Amino acid sequence: MANLTIYVIRRLLFMIPVFLGVSILTFIISNAAGDPIALIRQGLRSVSPEVLEALKAYYHVNEPLHIRYLYWLWDLLHFNLGRSLSGSPVINIITPLILPTLMLQIPSIILAVAIGVPIGIYSALHQYSKKDVSITTIALFGYSMPTFWLGLMMIIVFSLYLGWFPSGGAAGITKIWWGSEFADRIAHLIMPLSVLTYVQFATFVRLMRGNMLQILREDYILAARSCGLKERTVIYKHALRNAITPIVTILGLGFGSSLAGAPGLETAFNWPGLGYKFVQATFSLDIPLIVGITVIITIMLMIANIITDLFYGLIDPRVRLG
Amino acid sequence: MEPLLDVKGLKTYFFTEAGIVKAVDGVDFKVEKDETVGLVGESGSGKTVTSLSIMRIVPQPGRILAGSIMFEGEDLLAKSEDEMRKIRGAKIAMTFQDPTTSLNPLYTIGSQLAEVIREHNKDLSKKQVTEQVIKLLEMVRISEPELRIKAYPHELSGGMKQRIAIARALACGPSLLFADEPTTNLDVTVQAQVLSLLKDLRQKEKMSLVMITHDMGIVAEVTQRVQVLYAGMVAEVADTRSLFKKPSHPYTEALLQAVPRIDQRKDLKVIPGNIPNLIDPPSGCRFHPRCPYAQEICTKKVPPLEVTDNGHLVACHFWRNLSLAGA
Amino acid sequence: MRIFKKTKQKTTNKQETTTTQRRGASQWAVGWRRFKRNKAGLAGLFIVLFYIFIALTSQWLAPYPPRSYLPLYQGEAGQPPSWKHPFGTSKAGLDVFSEVLHGARGDLYVGVGATAVSVLIGLVIGAIAGYLRGGAGDFILMITQVFYTIPLLPLILLFARVFMILVAQGFGLTLILLLLGFFGWSTISFVVRGEILRIRELEFVKASQALGASRWRIIFHHIVPNTLTPVIITASLLIAGNILTEVVISFLGFGDANTSTWGITIQEGITYMRTEWWTPVFPGLATLFAVLGFNLLGDGLSDALNPRLRD
Ligand SMILES: Nc1ncnc2c1ncn2[C@@H]1O[C@H](COP(=O)(O)OP(=O)(O)OP(=O)(O)O)[C@@H](O)[C@H]1O
Numbered sequence A: 001m002a003n004l005t006i007y008v009i010r011r012l013l014f015m016i017p018v019f020l021g022v023s024i025l026t027f028i029i030s031n032a033a034g035d036p037i038a039l040i041r042q043g044l045r046s047v048s049p050e051v052l053e054a055l056k057a058y059y060h061v062n063e064p065l066h067i068r069y070l071y072w073l074w075d076l077l078h079f080n081l082g083r084s085l086s087g088s089p090v091i092n093i094i095t096p097l098i099l100p101t102l103m104l105q106i107p108s109i110i111l112a113v114a115i116g117v118p119i120g121i122y123s124a125l126h127q128y129s130k131k132d133v134s135i136t137t138i139a140l141f142g143y144s145m146p147t148f149w150l151g152l153m154m155i156i157v158f159s160l161y162l163g164w165f166p167s168g169g170a171a172g173i174t175k176i177w178w179g180s181e182f183a184d185r186i187a188h189l190i191m192p193l194s195v196l197t198y199v200q201f202a203t204f205v206r207l208m209r210g211n212m213l214q215i216l217r218e219d220y221i222l223a224a225r226s227c228g229l230k231e232r233t234v235i236y237k238h239a240l241r242n243a244i245t246p247i248v249t250i251l252g253l254g255f256g257s258s259l260a261g262a263p264g265l266e267t268a269f270n271w272p273g274l275g276y277k278f279v280q281a282t283f284s285l286d287i288p289l290i291v292g293i294t295v296i297i298t299i300m301l302m303i304a305n306i307i308t309d310l311f312y313g314l315i316d317p318r319v320r321l322g
Numbered sequence B: 001m002e003p004l005l006d007v008k009g010l011k012t013y014f015f016t017e018a019g020i021v022k023a024v025d026g027v028d029f030k031v032e033k034d035e036t037v038g039l040v041g042e043s044g045s046g047k048t049v050t051s052l053s054i055m056r057i058v059p060q061p062g063r064i065l066a067g068s069i070m071f072e073g074e075d076l077l078a079k080s081e082d083e084m085r086k087i088r089g090a091k092i093a094m095t096f097q098d099p100t101t102s103l104n105p106l107y108t109i110g111s112q113l114a115e116v117i118r119e120h121n122k123d124l125s126k127k128q129v130t131e132q133v134i135k136l137l138e139m140v141r142i143s144e145p146e147l148r149i150k151a152y153p154h155e156l157s158g159g160m161k162q163r164i165a166i167a168r169a170l171a172c173g174p175s176l177l178f179a180d181e182p183t184t185n186l187d188v189t190v191q192a193q194v195l196s197l198l199k200d201l202r203q204k205e206k207m208s209l210v211m212i213t214h215d216m217g218i219v220a221e222v223t224q225r226v227q228v229l230y231a232g233m234v235a236e237v238a239d240t241r242s243l244f245k246k247p248s249h250p251y252t253e254a255l256l257q258a259v260p261r262i263d264q265r266k267d268l269k270v271i272p273g274n275i276p277n278l279i280d281p282p283s284g285c286r287f288h289p290r291c292p293y294a295q296e297i298c299t300k301k302v303p304p305l306e307v308t309d310n311g312h313l314v315a316c317h318f319w320r321n322l323s324l325a326g327a
Numbered sequence C: 001m002r003i004f005k006k007t008k009q010k011t012t013n014k015q016e017t018t019t020t021q022r023r024g025a026s027q028w029a030v031g032w033r034r035f036k037r038n039k040a041g042l043a044g045l046f047i048v049l050f051y052i053f054i055a056l057t058s059q060w061l062a063p064y065p066p067r068s069y070l071p072l073y074q075g076e077a078g079q080p081p082s083w084k085h086p087f088g089t090s091k092a093g094l095d096v097f098s099e100v101l102h103g104a105r106g107d108l109y110v111g112v113g114a115t116a117v118s119v120l121i122g123l124v125i126g127a128i129a130g131y132l133r134g135g136a137g138d139f140i141l142m143i144t145q146v147f148y149t150i151p152l153l154p155l156i157l158l159f160a161r162v163f164m165i166l167v168a169q170g171f172g173l174t175l176i177l178l179l180l181g182f183f184g185w186s187t188i189s190f191v192v193r194g195e196i197l198r199i200r201e202l203e204f205v206k207a208s209q210a211l212g213a214s215r216w217r218i219i220f221h222h223i224v225p226n227t228l229t230p231v232i233i234t235a236s237l238l239i240a241g242n243i244l245t246e247v248v249i250s251f252l253g254f255g256d257a258n259t260s261t262w263g264i265t266i267q268e269g270i271t272y273m274r275t276e277w278w279t280p281v282f283p284g285l286a287t288l289f290a291v292l293g294f295n296l297l298g299d300g301l302s303d304a305l306n307p308r309l310r311d
């Protein structure tokens, strides 16, 4: 257990460079024109002088660069993200966007694992069979497609032509399903959620199948057979656990990359989440808002990583230093 | 008395993308009760695949194509998978070449041992199983077995892992044990410990031992009989002592010559050439491209296995004419 | 008392030792023979070659020059697929077929170019991380992990937007290429580092070190040829990923409006998606098959060349 604690602390500590890395990258780019205010002035949007003054104070534009970074980092760590160009505090804009984003991301990854893992195992156990070939092909398409484009295709077919689902947003004014508020939200959720689930499913199937095939070739599988264990025990106890364990580490990464891909998917569906807002903010060069969303996404990603690390530490006894 | 194990004409091929690997191509193999047989040959000569075939656990894409495997008077190839499972571990057991990869990294060694015991003795209580596990660990000379039960494989040294693997193989008192290169990955001192352990256990447990190795030193030390494989075929079978004194097959001679000896300051000879590709093996005698005595006929005709005057079985056209050097 | 040279015991690792020792022409020949038998990999290669051909010849193959709205703007805009316009025309007057062909050029340029940049950076950083022991090596490894973990797409979008405003008028797609390249080297670096650590531990490398082979000899005779294989495999998969990212970037409007890419054509199509499905559909399909091709090629190469993953 001591090892586990050290491992978890190490992983927690690793989040510091990740956070610093993101903060440095965003700081550098927002000061690319000298300082953030100078950059904002080049944007498309007219900003009220009052907001500009507030931002000048927030960014300490009169100080030297490294001091500015420290001030700004200090504020970041206190969730003081400054004001958006519209005048409202960034944090107030971001908070309501977190839930819609997570509403897509979390269920999709859970579903993708729940479906993808067993199917991947099945595929590996029936390698080269017709079903394996179909499963592999379906997965191949899934991870070769731009997520947002698949979303667009679904919109064309299922909302524009068939009219079964709303074409975008998280809720509509006219409730298309029986006038019920709840059903309406579900109706809006189904398409983006299925798109994201499918794409993630593809990754998990591919990984799980690959892992399982590799594990089935390990000596300890042969050794377990040589002891007269039942094939069922060999596969579902010895092989399965070894094949699933690395999937847990992928969970954090998968969540991270899917979250990072949110701008595409959310824009395709006009989904009022962090990604959609990010794209709009980037267009109007709303630097405080862009940086705020990037920081929040990074934090969410870090939390996901920490949770998966913890989980991994619990199920794999080999986890140690190094 | 009929032998414990009598394999005849065993053929095991791997159907790979690159072609058919004739890993074991018509091997005869006998093990008497209570004896230690050495199974020797270079890397890739089919030693491991022979033992996997006898246990009927040849991995994909391998298949046993022909032969008979008589064990205690019954043909293993005629048995159902379920019957076979009851024999594995309980009557025939095996330890694997690499102890670091032959234990499942995610389970404690205690649970891996207990699992095998329970599989073959369904009516034991939990406590009885634990007692057995501890007894097994003591048997393979693991200190503090009560503590070690909870250890994971990565927490043990190579020598300890090998001993755990031996303990698992012996868990149900098999009458035949294949020890696949039990010492190759260990330090010299640990090698000696593991060897003496195997020797003692074989006597105490009254089982037969097949020692798979390419170390002629080990062969001399522990075996009574030796079977030499070359490229999936039998080259020579003989009593250990007689084989060392006067080998009948040029390949055996080469193996023996390659052993460095302290008393003679002879240079260590390495057998020139490589073991052939088993997808497309040489015609005739598979050893002919590397054999210093090879003649025309060796390239054309597969030599039959014949009995020599001093009781060796040898597959060589010229065993009568050759006078080969022993070790 | 070992008679024969053995570096690894495991049956599955046997080939690994062989490929590591006997490399050069014969290894590639063996790899090619294995690859040829892999239908999926071969299909991937075929698709990739097809796209490369299109990319190189699009200026002659395409009936209309890139981004040319004017000739069709009056009369032939917004038409469904027909013999004259196999993929239809967009509302603004683009011939979608021509745009898809030109898009191959733009997207392969970014996908392959960005990967080349990543490979260069990844090779250098991975080699340093593999060679340095102790603190410095750990530090570089940490930087690599940071780049592996951070949310890339948002950062690239932000950088692209700012650069476009400040410096890159006329930089065009090269800006996206450089950004993808500078942000995407971490996987290559991991692979290179891992391979170097692995090879250093192999007995024959240790032996040649003991025999006093120079560092450069070891690097060029053992390390470079052995890292090449996994780098090629990773690069092929990275190209696939980079094409996907480029399409998203262009779709979101951060690409270069003056160059044809699949993403930008999709973006043009979404406003009139209800009536003109063809504008977003065909460039998307083009993306799908390009990415699929590189993925298949990467997987096929890894099956054929990477002995550890083989059956
Ligand atoms: N799973 C497999 N797939 C394909 N070929 C295999 C497989 N397992 C073994 N072989 C081939 O069968 C032949 C015999 O292998 P085997 O492992 O029995 O050799 P060995 O005598 O045990 O050698 P070593 O001393 O290296 O253990 C080799 O040519 C090997 O490449």
Ligand SMILES: [Mg+2]
Residues within 6 Å of the ligand: B047, B048, B049, B097, B180
């Ligand atoms: Mg072997």
